[in-house]
Amino acid sequence: MxxxxxxxxxxxxxxxxxxxxxxxxxxxxxxxxxxxxxxxxxxxxxxxxxxxxxxxxxxxxxxxxxxxxxxxxxxxxxxxxxxxxxxxxxxxxxxxxxxxxxxxxxxxxxxxxxxxxxxxxxxxxxxxxxxxxxGPNTAENALEPIPLPEGHRGGKIGLITHSGGQGRAIIEGTAIGAGFSRWVALGNEVGVDLADMINYFAHDPDTAVIAAYVEGIKNGPKLRAALAAANKADKPVVMLKIGASKKGAEMAASHTGHLSGADAPVNGLFAQHGVARVQDIDELVEVANLFAHMPKTSGTRSVIYSYSGANVAIMSEAADAAGIDIPVLGAETQAKLAELMPPNLRLSNPIDNGGQFSMLEPMEVRTRLLDIAMADPVADLMIFGISAAGPTPGNVFSEELLAWAPTADKPVLAVYSSPQSEAQSLKNAVRSGVAVFRSFRGCFQALGAYERYQAARKTFRDRPDLSAPIDAEARAALGRPGVMPAGDAARLLTGAGIDMAGERLAATRDEAVAAAAALGWPVAMKLMSQAFPHKSDVGLLMLDIEDEGGAGAVYDELIARAKALDPKAKIDGVLVQEQVGEGVEMIVGLTEDPILGPSLTIGAGGIYAEIMADVSVRPLPVDAADIDEMIDTLKVARLLEGARGAEPADRKAFVDLVLKVAALAQSAGGAIAELDLNPVIVRPDRAVAVDALIVAAPGPDN
CATH class of the missing domain: 3.40.50.720 (NAD(P)-binding Rossmann-like Domain)
Structure with a gap:
């Protein structure tokens, strides 16, 4: 095994x-x-x-x-x-x-x-x-006690790494107030693996947040179960995953394989479980540390407080870029602040105290200002901006943080942006027990991650198994590796309840004309051959055929064009298809990820699918809520709503079609290597698949 x-x-x-x-x-x-x-x-x-x-x-x-x-x-x-x-x-x-x-x-x-x-x-x-x-190829650091920073008041971070060297760098986050329950470097994961440790920390009463530096995932289903355990324990997971590769996507034959990318199913899994994916070590430490210091539920409306107009300007721009609200304080709050502050300073939020306020006023007055600002109902938290390490005003300002933050009844954060790492102002910030950041941008990026986690945690749930028995004929078709003949693909899809455009395969000119007349004008006609999986790319798809003469002429042209493209190609005939009419063109696809298993892709479809690359991916299982969430991430979602006066498309019918594709994948049990429905035309009254490509997976002996 x-x-x-x-x-x-x-x-x-x-x-x-x-x-x-x-x-x-x-x-x-x-x-x-x-x-x-x-x-x-x-x-x-x-x-x-x-x-x-x-x-x-x-x-x-x-x-x-x-x-x-x-x-x-x-x-x-x-x-x-x-x-x-x-x-x-x-x-x-x-x-x-x-x-x-x-x-x-x-x-x-x-x-x-x-x-x-x-x-x-x-x-x-x-x-x-x-x-x-x-192990192997690890160290015995899992046994090391990690001293907490002086003044630490937050939860503790359980740290998992594949690299011992990177792990050592991460636990040095104690320098900015991060506390760790344990650090485990897994090495090559022959025994205990990433999922085991996420599950362990999910059950560890001394751990509030799980952070991981990951170089690869070995067991997708087990990782999913571990993330579900962390969700049930209400413990955020922050992950820096490297090693993404496009090679698997390049090897795929279908549009979906190119569009999804090798790392897209991982991002989909993380979205389902609220994992905060970060891009570097600094962000891993700061996001995990923020999560460990924040309440289980809190808003992110921030009061910015500093002694420098430049600081508050930079912080305001960083907040705006991260989508963090900096609300205007109420008139009553501003009036109370004006009684304490020198004239001509900004009081509405951000608050700029001008520096002299911190250096001249007694601590009692300075902390009273902070109490007044934080008491405003629009304030969820306060952020201190410290940008100078010198004795004035940085150290003096940081003394306010040290004196007041331990008594605050709402979260307090601090940004220390000076390059000097031994300054008293940084030491004061850490001793205050708040989450400390080394850049304004990093602070607000972390708040954005926290905000996204708060939204995700409301959606945590188990997904149902949608699989159902597949009949013997369909199972036999799936047992023949490679691109599935069109007729077999259509039978498999219609058997799964997927609405397919009406069609007939014609082996002769006369059959094509008869089929078109029976389906009703206009029709579409496409050359059927496994040698040409994407017909429109090579001119083997013709639309708007409106009479018998046109049907016969198009049949001849398609056959001639295919022979010119590849004289040795095996031609199965010409497919005459109901022309569904105008609607929003979508793509629905499946790929088989070697780690996470079958993954579902939806996005903007049609001939520009790869150019637009507007897609969302989730590994299975999914439910209807997942599909709705996927649609909401797409730019094309606005077209489904009825942009520029168009009638809204039948989104519910599209969700139902996608859910049936997901059920087919689970029912097939890994027998479908790739599947493309492109386009799926979503009209006001239906969602119908017009073209299908299915690649059956190789068997154990093939």
Whole structure:
């Protein structure tokens, strides 16, 4: 069985045992250098060494020749032997009753083909023995206590990384007031993986927010379940995911494959579960730290407060760019502020105190101003803007924050934008216990992420399984890999309840004329051949055919044109199709993501689908609410509403059609590699698929 199909999570109790051992066995190298010995003892736990060539340890800790000699009281093994010996060491530990391990050793899949083979062998041992193992190619940082910054008052962040180096940079976020419950570097994820740790932190009472630096996803369904667990626990997930690749999209035969992109299903999954996806390490730290300091529910209407007119101007523009409201304070509030402040200063919001106010007025007056501003009903939170590290006015202004923020009954944030990292004003901001940002833009971007999460958390829900039995004929068609013949595709789609334009396949000129007359004028005609999956691109689709003479002439022209394009192409005939009429042209598609499984794409369709690239993607399962949310993200949504005096299109019928496509994909169980309905014409009275392309997935032997 493939690792990615391994069901279930590593038990939370097992992970608690791994992170809180009674004693540690170092399997392999005996530490000799004083720094190594100090590092081995940094956990404050009893330690021993197991080495087949035992010798006294310079630290005085016991050394044993085998695990069988280790006494009771040691329940975590940290394995530091060479990669070819790791699997045997894990097996020995499991046999000896040690079922929790961290594999420090490197030289596995990150090291080439030989390392991948070693990793496959280790994976087999881990699955067979059921041990809780972190690694290989990781460090033992999961056991490290992370000191909280002075004055910390927020929740704590549970941090997951694939890279030890990036993780170390992230936990240095304590310098801006971030607090961490634990940091776990997963390495190559042979045992404990990303989903296991998200699930663990979802159940950890000491963790309020989950943050992750992710280089790849190995198990899509398990990750979905873990994100659902975080949603149920009401814990935000902030993720920096790198490694997006367009190669898979380039290999796709359908429009949908090109439009969705290799990372689009991941973005869709994150949208369903409210994951805040960030772009760099700084943003990961600041967004997670904001979430940890904010209440479960709060508005983001911000009062901006600083001692510099330039500061408040920059902050106002940054707020506007992020869509954060800076409301005007009420007239009563402004009148009260005017009694305290020097004349000719801005009081409506942003508030510019001019600097002299902070330097000359006693703290009692300065904090009274803050109480008045925050008491205004339009204020959800306050942001202090500090841009200078010098003793005046930066330090003096930061003293207001330090004195007042711990008593405020609404959230308070601080932006410290000076490059100097050792300044007293930054230390004061951190000691105040608020979330601190190093740029005005970063602050408001984080508030935007928080606002989006607040909207998403109202929509968290389980999605139904829409699958239904597929008849034998359809199953047989899906069992033949490659582009599905048009007739088989039409039968499969109509059998799923999808409204298809009326059509008949003609093998001769006379059949084409008869078919057109039976369907009713006007008609469309297209050349049918697997050699030409996109007919309009090569001139093999003709519209507005209005009489028998035209139908016969178009039949001849299509056959001639196809032979000229590819003399060896197998021609199945000419499809004569009901011409549905005008409406909004949409595309509906499916692709099979290797990690997340079938993914649904909808967007602007027709011949300009790829040029417009106006699409939304979600991995399955989805429900009708998902599809409505997807439509709302599209520019073409305005056309469905009836732009420029046009009659509104039947959005409900389109949602119903898309839902049936999703149900077909789930019913097919991975047998559909790609599906395009393009265009789906959405009229005021119906949504009808005009053209279909289905690619059946290769079977296990193909």
């Amino acid at each position: 493939n690792k990615d199909s391994r069901p279930g999570f590593v038990d939370v109790a097992d992970l608690n045992g791994l992170f809180n051992p009674r004693g540690i066995i170092f399997v392999g190298k005996i530490d000799e250098h004083p720094d190594q010995i100090k590092r081995a003892h940094r956990f404050g736990l009893p330690i021993c060494y197991v080495n087949p060539k035992p010798r006294p340890a310079p630290s005085g800790d016991p050394v044993f020749a085998s695990l069988a000699e280790v006494p009771e009281g040691y329940d975590l093994a940290i394995i530091r032997v060479a990669a070819p010996r790791v699997a045997a060491a894990v097996e020995d530990c499991a046999r000896g009753g040690i079922d929790k391990m961290i594999v420090f050793s490197s030289g596995f899949s990150e090291a080439g083909e030989e390392g991948r083979a070693l990793e496959a062998g280790l994976d087999e041992v881990v699955r067979r023995t059921g041990v809780a193992l972190i």
